[in-house]
Amino acid sequence: MKTEKIQYINSFLFSEGIKNGIFAVVNAQEKLNSINVFPVADGDTGTNLCLSLYPIINITNSQTEKTVGSLLEKIADKLIDHSRGNSGSILAQFFQGMSDSAVDIEQFDTYQFLRSLKMGNRYAREALSEPVDGTILTVIDKFSESFEDSYSNEKNKGFSEIFSRVMVTTKEAVAETKNQLDVLRDSNVEDAGAKGFYILMHGFVEFIVNGVSQKEPSSQKNFLDHQPEEIYPDSDEIEFQYCTECIISGNEIDRRKIKEILLKHGNSIVVAGTKNKIKAHIHTDNPSFVFDEMKKFGTISSEKADDMKKQNKIIKNQTKSFAVITDSAADITDKDIEELDINIIPIRIQLGQKSYLDKVTITPDEFFKELLVNTAQPTTSQPSVGEFRRHFQYLASHYNNVLSISVTGSISGTLQASESAAKKIKADGNIYTYNSLNASLGQGQIAVYAAKCAKNGKDIHSTLEELNTIRKNTKTFGLIPNLKYAVQGGRVPKTVKLIADIFRLTPILVSTDDGLIVTKKFLFGKNRILKRFAKYIAKNTSCNKKINISIGHAIAYEDAKTLKEFLETEIEKINEFKITELGTAIGVHGGPGAIVVGVQTI
Known part of the structure; x- marks a missing residue:
């Protein structure tokens, strides 16, 4: 244990200290999730802080930054890119303020550290359109204020003496948050974001002052068995549905103007970053409109829109032994998604200059109607490893097991992305990735089957065994009346379309046992085509x-x-029949008018 007086914090000490603090936050992830009731009881503050902070470990491990100024610049930039949720975005702005104050500083003395803290505190408060006391802001403010008081009273003292007093005061400020907001008082918990900041700084100080290192987190870590009673409001009480974020890159971005625009469309607004790169965060009912407005300020990226009502439902109803998640290539009725608590990771759609989150910022109906008038060829991209990791991290912090069912790995890299993400998760829950060997309606049927198993109390292992059987008995059939979109997307040569048009051929697509989607048959002529299908x-x-x-x-x-009526005539033992909108998995190549059928023998 260290005993010497610490007069300076160089880049190595700061780097190792912040890494120690991040490890402490990751180890407390589930504890923080369990007390998350403000601003929305969606149980994800711990997860969001981990996802925001953990990428910084790559910077601390590299040991390439020789000054605290350059180190903080890298940390702040990384946080802008990866920050999640209210608390993550506020932390990003806090470190941005520290960074702006520390330009050209080689190492911190106590005065320079104080100046950096004060600017970080100011930046954090300015990031919010409506700052609320009793939150992470209050504790950041108290940490900075306490450091200033201790510095003023003990100018000749080093960091050790000042930090020892600061952490006591900061801990008291965290405890006091439960008396500052009604929702915290009613739930008898401290603010999760405030607690997370304290844990981060406590880990930082423990290393700087005493050389105490946190154990690097692992997926096998244990959490406190006795946690505060959780009191969550009904999802109907959540004012806005989507926690929406994006990064805006441009020149001389007007943060004040962005906040003014966002104020009209939701709450919990945080605008963090620099004049050239901004992270915008808002709770809203209209993510698509928010993204369109943000595009006026520059190029947007890293769009996300998490359904907080679904998250609230998850943390209130954890009777199932596992959660089911699938990508939006699966076409599932809204009723099944809602009643069976199926989680969806959206595919990204690019249509001309516009980018969308499938079934979140653009509905299937809107997508196909846009195809009719837009000459641009739509493209889709699989969810990134980071997006899978974010969803997995959240679910694995609330369930013992998570089952991810992907569109067939034979036509998409989605399965591989999910497998890569599963290896990076640091939570108690286990992640199981599963190749549906299907797409669209067939993939959706497999996901629904798995979700019914979870709802009926079956465990993950018996469910996986049943899925191996049900997958063999699930087929996807597609009728593509117009090959125009398949040609534009490069899936079909122009000559094939020419021949099909001349002879009035309509292709039927079928999923194969090894997960391919192939043309199995052509129907001649257009008469009675649905009946023949x-x-x-x-x-x-x-x-x-x-x-x-x-x-x-x-x-x-x-x-x-009409097709439903024909199928009911042709097939006697129909157990259930559903009709829903077609999504982009096959629809992007099938275009308006395409019909896809999932058939599952049980």
Whole structure:
């Protein structure tokens, strides 16, 4: 244990100290999640802080920055890119303020550290449109104020003496938060963001002063068994549905103007960053509009829109042994998603100059109607490893097991991204990735089956065994009346479309046992095409067993109803029948009018 007087903090000490603080936060992740009731009881403050802070470890491990000024610049920039949630965005702005104050500083003495703290405190408070006391802001303010008081009274003292007093005062400020906000008082908990900041700085100070190192977190870490009673409001009490964020890159970005715009469309607004790069955070009901407005200030990236009502439902209802998550390539009815608590990671859609989150900032109906008038070729991109990691981290902090069901790995890298993310999770819950070998309606049926297993109390291992059987008995059939979009997307040569148009051919797509989506047959002519499609499906289905059928349509609801009638005539033992909108997995190449059918033998 250190005993010497510490007069300076160089880049090495600061780097190792902040790493120690981050490890402390990660180790307290579930504790912080359990007390998260403000501003929204979505149980993710611990997870968001971990996701915000952990990328900094790459900087601290590299040991390439030789001055605290350059180190803080790297830390602040990394936080802007990776910050999540209210507390993460506020921390990003706090470190941005510290960084701006520490330009050209090689190492901190107590006075320079105080100046840096004060600017960080000011930046953090200015980041919010409506600062609230009794939160992380209050504790940051108290940490800075206490350091200033101790410095003024003991100018000849070093960091050790000052920090010993500062941490006592800061801990008291955290405890006091439960008396400053009604929701914290009612739940008898401290503010989660405030607690997270204290844990971060306590770990930092413990290393600087005493050389005490936190154990590097692992997925096997243990958490406190006795946690405060959790009191969460009903999801109906959550004022806005989506926790929405994006990064804006540009020149001379007007943060004040951004805050003015965001104030009209939600609450919990945080605008953090520099004149060239901003992280905007808001709770809103209209993420798409927010993203469109932010594009006026520069290029946007890292868009995300988390459903807080669903998160609130998750933390209130943890009776299931595992959670189910799938990507938005799966087409599932809204009713099944809601009743079975299926989590969805959106695919990204690029249409001309506009970018969307599938089924979040653009609905299937809006997407296909846009295709009719927009000459730009739409493209889709799989969720990133980081997006999977963020969702996995959250779910694994609330469930013992998480089952991720991906679009077939034979046509997309989504499965690989989920597998990579699963290896990076530091939480108690286990992540299981599963290749649906299907897409669209078939993938959706497999996800629904898994979610029903979870709801009925089955464990993850027996569910995986059942899925291996049900996957073999699930097929996806697609009818593509217009090859225009498949040609534009490079999936079909122009010559094939030319021949199909001349001979009036309509291709039928079918999923194979090894997960490919291939053309199995062409229907000649357009007469009675839906009836012939129904006959083809029936011919390739084991009709002596019970069948679940789902139809997805690309703004072709009447065709979907007609096809349903034909299928009911051709197949006797239909257990359930569902109709929903077709998503982008096949729809981006099938275009308006496409019909996809998932058939599952049970």
